[in-house]
Amino acid sequence: MIQDERLTLGIDIDGTLADTVGLVLELYNSEHKFQASKEDLKLYEMAKNLPEIDGGKVKEYFENSWDRWNEIAPVDNAASDVIRKLAELYNIRIITATFGDTGNVKRWLEHNEIVYNDFVHCDSSEKYKYCDILVDDRVSCINAVAEHGGRGILMEQYWNKADPTEEINENVVIAKNWNHVYDICINGLDIASNEY
Numbered sequence: 001m002i003q004d005e006r007l008t009l010g011i012d013i014d015g016t017l018a019d020t021v022g023l024v025l026e027l028y029n030s031e032h033k034f035q036a037s038k039e040d041l042k043l044y045e046m047a048k049n050l051p052e053i054d055g056g057k058v059k060e061y062f063e064n065s066w067d068r069w070n071e072i073a074p075v076d077n078a079a080s081d082v083i084r085k086l087a088e089l090y091n092i093r094i095i096t097a098t099f100g101d102t103g104n105v106k107r108w109l110e111h112n113e114i115v116y117n118d119f120v121h122c123d124s125s126e127k128y129k130y131c132d133i134l135v136d137d138r139v140s141c142i143n144a145v146a147e148h149g150g151r152g153i154l155m156e157q158y159w160n161k162a163d164p165t166e167e168i169n170e171n172v173v174i175a176k177n178w179n180h181v182y183d184i185c186i187n188g189l190d191i192a193s194n195e196y
């Protein structure tokens, strides 16, 4: 059997490829007086940002959103083309701890033309074990990769820009969007660029 010598590029789903949060907020807003927007999400733990909600309810909103997978928009329309190009060089592994039904998540990936070699569902704390490089919107996942000698690329979102409870490892690179991820992977760009 021929071994795949390529590095594995791990890619998260919620908040990195799929704008699940957009639909979750719609569901939240339909049941609450407080009308939340993404700008209100300063902390990764959604329940800590919004009134009258707990972690269990957040999980329920995520599950319900994935049941409506065809209403979930991509985080960045460029992701499909960028990942297709990266797949020529890397083993592409979807690595997710999503609350969504796996069948629906895979339907969404196919519908949005995201190519990948394999799919791992694991706890957030274990993602670093399955990749050499990880693109993710959760600081703790990215930090773990950097701490274990891998490359961590944080997809910038409101909930990870300035969360005081999550200090970003100095080796982590922050990506503005998927074209920026491409340049980080291919051109070794490791500083914030105004072009994005």
Ligand SMILES: [Mg+2]
Pocket (backbone or CB within 6 Å): 012, 013, 014, 015, 016, 136, 137, 138
């Ligand atoms: Mg995520």
